[in-house]
Amino acid sequence: MSNNWPLYGAIEAGGTKFVLGTGTSPINLTARHTIPTRTPGETLPEAAAWFHNQGRLSAIGIATFGPAVVDPKDGRWGRITNTPKPGWADCDLAGFFGREFGVPIGFDTDVNGAALAESRFGAGEDANSLAYVTVGTGIGGGLVLDGKAVHGAAHPEMGHIFPRRHESDAAFEGVCPTHGDCLEGLASGPAIMRRWGKSLSELPEDHAAHAVIAHYLAHLCHTIFAMSSAEVIVLGGGVMNTPGLLDRIRATERELDRGYLPAAAIHRIVKPSLGDDAGIIGALCLAMEADKGR
Amino acid sequence: MSNNWPLYGAIEAGGTKFVLGTGTSPINLTARHTIPTRTPGETLPEAAAWFHNQGRLSAIGIATFGPAVVDPKDGRWGRITNTPKPGWADCDLAGFFGREFGVPIGFDTDVNGAALAESRFGAGEDANSLAYVTVGTGIGGGLVLDGKAVHGAAHPEMGHIFPRRHESDAAFEGVCPTHGDCLEGLASGPAIMRRWGKSLSELPEDHAAHAVIAHYLAHLCHTIFAMSSAEVIVLGGGVMNTPGLLDRIRATERELDRGYLPAAAIHRIVKPSLGDDAGIIGALCLAMEADKGR
Numbered sequence: 001m002s003n004n005w006p007l008y009g010a011i012e013a014g015g016t017k018f019v020l021g022t023g024t025s026p027i028n029l030t031a032r033h034t035i036p037t038r039t040p041g042e043t044l045p046e047a048a049a050w051f052h053n054q055g056r057l058s059a060i061g062i063a064t065f066g067p068a069v070v071d072p073k074d075g076r077w078g079r080i081t082n083t084p085k086p087g088w089a090d091c092d093l094a095g096f097f098g099r100e101f102g103v104p105i106g107f108d109t110d111v112n113g114a115a116l117a118e119s120r121f122g123a124g125e126d127a128n129s130l131a132y133v134t135v136g137t138g139i140g141g142g143l144v145l146d147g148k149a150v151h152g153a154a155h156p157e158m159g160h161i162f163p164r165r166h167e168s169d170a171a172f173e174g175v176c177p178t179h180g181d182c183l184e185g186l187a188s189g190p191a192i193m194r195r196w197g198k199s200l201s202e203l204p205e206d207h208a209a210h211a212v213i214a215h216y217l218a219h220l221c222h223t224i225f226a227m228s229s230a231e232v233i234v235l236g237g238g239v240m241n242t243p244g245l246l247d248r249i250r251a252t253e254r255e256l257d258r259g260y261l262p263a264a265a266i267h268r269i270v271k272p273s274l275g276d277d278a279g280i281i282g283a284l285c286l287a288m289e290a291d292k293g294r
Numbered sequence: 295m296s297n298n299w300p301l302y303g304a305i306e307a308g309g310t311k312f313v314l315g316t317g318t319s320p321i322n323l324t325a326r327h328t329i330p331t332r333t334p335g336e337t338l339p340e341a342a343a344w345f346h347n348q349g350r351l352s353a354i355g356i357a358t359f360g361p362a363v364v365d366p367k368d369g370r371w372g373r374i375t376n377t378p379k380p381g382w383a384d385c386d387l388a389g390f391f392g393r394e395f396g397v398p399i400g401f402d403t404d405v406n407g408a409a410l411a412e413s414r415f416g417a418g419e420d421a422n423s424l425a426y427v428t429v430g431t432g433i434g435g436g437l438v439l440d441g442k443a444v445h446g447a448a449h450p451e452m453g454h455i456f457p458r459r460h461e462s463d464a465a466f467e468g469v470c471p472t473h474g475d476c477l478e479g480l481a482s483g484p485a486i487m488r489r490w491g492k493s494l495s496e497l498p499e500d501h502a503a504h505a506v507i508a509h510y511l512a513h514l515c516h517t518i519f520a521m522s523s524a525e526v527i528v529l530g531g532g533v534m535n536t537p538g539l540l541d542r543i544r545a546t547e548r549e550l551d552r553g554y555l556p557a558a559a560i561h562r563i564v565k566p567s568l569g570d571d572a573g574i575i576g577a578l579c580l581a582m583e584a585d586k587g588r
Contacts, residue, residue, distance in 0.1 A: 164457070
């Protein structure tokens with residue numbers, strides 16, 4: 001605030017909390033504040049009030065839970081769409097902050113934001129392509145190719161593919177309200193809890209659940225490699241804190257692929273390098289892009 | 295040849311034939327010639343001789359069967375790699391034509407070439423993203439996002455994902471030499487022939503094979519939509535000539551998705567608009583890109 005560097009605002013909008021931050025660059029976070037996610041009428045003004053106290057902002061980046069409209073050509077750009085979260089359906093997140101601060105707004109999904117951050121400043125710094133997947137209450141993935149987040153006609157929804165069922169897990173009907181036994185319905189935190197009554201990290205090391213969940217997440221990773229040839233996959237989220245899970249996924253993916261993919265020797269599956277900061281750093285990336293009018 | 299427009303050379307390098315062409319733009323093919331694929335020592339000089347008779351070329355684009363090295367940062371760029379096709383393993387396709395003609399060479403997979411062509415001049419003209427999948431002797435897919443072919447760490451290999459097995463098809467071991475029952479092992483022409491002794495279009499309309507193959511290809515399409523959010527999927531190749539198959543795939547994909555994906559109302563699955571010309575038009579696109587130094 002005391003110099004001439006532009007100051008950017010960043011919002012990681014999640015289902016349970018909003019993480020707010022300011023920075024002069026994605027890797028120079030100057031302030032951070034967390035508020036609970038209540039209704040838009042409560043949470044958005046509370047966030048705005050905090051930003052007003054931080055100084056003059058040049059742009060704001062928002063990395064949000066979804067589904068959200070991220071296509072700038074779509075008239076509903078910047079909105080949350082059909083979330084079951086009370087009050088948030090059709091919330092004009094980008095519009096609120098755009099009107100409140102009169103600055104450019106960057107807007108993308110939380111996982112695309114985290115993928116951008118890990119791609120530029122984390123696990124994918126030396127790679128041309130990276131997928132970021134969070135495995136927790138839900139499963140979501142973002143994809144960055146040649147430095148840009150992939151949108152296509154909207155944004156990826158990697159949690160809703162249909163992986164091949166594990167042979168010892170054929171009967172479970174899954175917990176996805178829409179699909180039942182899609183990936184999220186089979187391997188998310190709630191899907192684990194439903195089958196085994198505990199989180200994966202609470203189950204003993206020799207429990208069959210470890211192989212079952214590794215099977216599904218290995219299928220996801222192999223599908224990402226085969227579909228996009230992304231060099232690096234970053235696996236984050238609460239379920240990934242289970243000791244040994246990352247190694248099981250790596251081994252299972254290698255067994256599936258059998259060295260076939262043309263970049264088999266290059267692909268890697270890793271933990272987040274930026275830890276819990278990927279989201280807010282991603283939102284700062286979005287703010288800077290919006291400021292540059294990209 | 296009689297004016298000042300640059301003339302581009304195009305090669306669609308396939309396992310059974312090489313299609314050669316020249317054009318002043320991707321949509322202005324001025325000559326075309328097809329030669330059988332024999333050994334590199336026979337086929338490459340034959341192709342070169344034909345091009346030498348067409349006039350002075352400004353650049354040559356090659357859309358090739360794979361696996362191939364398409365990463366310009368890789369020292370083996372421009373080569374076919376570990377193909378079982380006799381004589382072609384490690385063949386330096388781009389190097390041969392680069393040395394022979396002293397012009398820039400564009401080089402990509404056949405399916406990325408076809409995806410570029412359909413994206414720019416065919417089924418995806420009005421879309422920002424398109425996948426092109428061929429279902430024939432093998433299954434391969436290319437992906438174009440925002441006008442550029444996706445490479446990642448190498449190139450996609452969409453035929454080698456592991457789709458959920460169809461309930462009536464659980465016992466078939468598949469024909470993929472590497473994976474057995476990956477998508478190509480389950481739904482390619484040879485996989486159909488192995489199970490039912492005929493091609494899909496030769497089997498009666500009420501034969502169970504139609505639902506089985508539509509199931510696997512619908513899973514592929516849904517996976518493409520969920521992974522990349524590509525707006526359009528173009529399905530080509532011999533198996534797709536089966537009457538009714540495209541409609542079955544569309545219906546099955548819709549049943550799978552249940553309107554969940556954020557672009558569910560926009561995504562579409564279509565036939566190639568460019569028919570058999572997608573490959574050679576794609577190769578002309580690659581030549582023009584190489585000429586522009588992109």
